[in-house]
Amino acid sequence: MQILFSPQMSDEPIHYVFEDEKIVATYKGITDTFDFSDFGDGVLQTYTEDMETGEVIETIETSLSIVPIIHAERKNGELFVRLLNFYDEEETDPDVLYPKWGVVSDG
Secondary structure (H helix, E strand, C coil): CEEEEEEEECCCCEEEEEECCEEEEEECCEEEEEECCCCCCEEECCEEECCCCCCEEECCCCCCCCCCEEEEEEECCEEEEEEEEEECCCCCCHHHHCCCCEECCCC
């Protein structure tokens, strides 16, 4: 699984654990699991729009107060997921501020 951590400033961190094609996210003490093992080739639609009201509706259900999955796509069997990565205003690590795609290991 390839992951890109998309940086966004926040006082509350999100913690991730990766298990095969599952992403376990913890935010504000609440944990939820996002399982991509049955997700076939294609793009996951993370938002849709109500045609009558124009309201944007999240299509990923979660017990978290935010949806950490920004984008998910499987190309030729390989999974690519872009995740929110919160950092505080004192962050200076270029790997956090200017991330690159990377393969994650389990655990």
